[in-house]
Amino acid sequence: MKKKQKRSLASLILIREKLAHDLCNEIYMSKDEAYEIIDFAFQLSDKLPETYDQLKSEIKSYIIINMLSLVTKFH
Numbered sequence: 001m002k003k004k005q006k007r008s009l010a011s012l013i014l015i016r017e018k019l020a021h022d023l024c025n026e027i028y029m030s031k032d033e034a035y036e037i038i039d040f041a042f043q044l045s046d047k048l049p050e051t052y053d054q055l056k057s058e059i060k061s062y063i064i065i066n067m068l069s070l071v072t073k074f075h
Helices: 003-027 031-044 052-073
Strands: none
16 A cells, blocks of 8 residues: 555544544444444545544534434334
8 A cells, every 4th residue: 555545544544433432422322333323424425524523513413313303203
């Protein structure tokens, strides 16, 4: 692998770990669930958001919207 590709891969791994840790602490989800959602978010987008906070905010919004839709569906 080229040096730039290795750095890019290492960056994605670090971002994934930090995101999982933050999501676990902020919305009390298990680490496995956090990894699944993060991986899903990475698969959906062609490019990453510009900042870490923007990425975290988009993932949290996705989770909240899905939770609200489940609540209203079964209400």
